[in-house]
Amino acid sequence: MKKILLLSAVMLVAGIVSAQKVNFGARLRYTDAKLMISAYGMTRHYRDLANVDPGVFADINFGKVTVEPGLLFALKGGALGGPIIGNSTDYNILNIDLQLYTLELPVNILYNIPLKPGKIFIGGGPYAGYAVSGKYKGYTTQYTSPNTVTEVSTTSTPVSFGSFPTYIKRFDFGLNGLAGFRLNNGFEINIGMGFGLANVVNKNNPAVMHNRTISAGIGYFFK
Structure with a gap:
């Protein structure tokens, strides 16, 4: 692994040296994150998480063709x-979110289509992520009838x-577009x-969970 990281760093430095131009910029993206969960032969996802993720990039x-390594702070x-606990007239619904605050290192290779006012770019590449912290956030809603909420509480x-x-x-890794x-x-x-490729839970756990995200954002690159 150390040899691969060293080789990647050498190739990146060589690319910067031989590049025609290097610009630096920042992006702010609105991200919709979810977990694809597989267990006992079934795959599904529940509620998504929304967040605004900042990042800096080199172009x-x-x-x-441009190569864009970056650093993101992403949810x-x-x-x-x-579970639903209780009976038809008095029950609780418990929802649990897994929130992982992650430093992400993407390296995208983009193809550029020049236009008079600017350019269209499209491409993708690998990413590696490291969760610096995380929490389980629980939402419990108590009902006394299907349409009557008597209490809503949260835990962390x-x-x-x-x-x-x-x-x-x-650690997480996968592919970006x-x-x-x-x-x-x-x-x-x-x-x-x-598109996360790493299972974020350990192999002895009966479930398999992969990260998925979609995003829309704005950015600015200095000339």
Whole structure:
């Protein structure tokens, strides 16, 4: 792994040196995150999580192709669902969110289509993520009839990271997609997606969970 990281760093430095131009910029994206959960032969996702994620990027220009490494602070995770406890006239519904606050390192390779006011870009690439913190957030709604809510409460519990079967893995990796339009003055709009390939729970857990995201954002790259 260390050799792969070292080789990647050397290739990135070599690319920057040989590039025609390097610009730096920032993006702010509205992200919809969810967990794809597979267990006992069934796959589904529950409620999505919404967040605004900031990030900084380098735009390494090779003509019609640019390489964009970056650093994002992103919310990953999603709803885990929850049980219904009680009977038809008096019951509680519990929903639990897994919220993972993640540093993400994407490296996108983009193809550029020049236009008079700017350019269209489209492409994608790999990403690696590291969860710096996380929490389980529970929402309990108590009903005394199908249409009568008597109490709503929330709880928050820190996520435990490690190799224990019920713990969460800190490391994530996957593939990104990115497309957008950038004006000649550096402003842009973009849309993106993230397809997590890593199972974020340990192998002894009966469930398998992968991160998924879709996003829309704005950005600015300095000239």
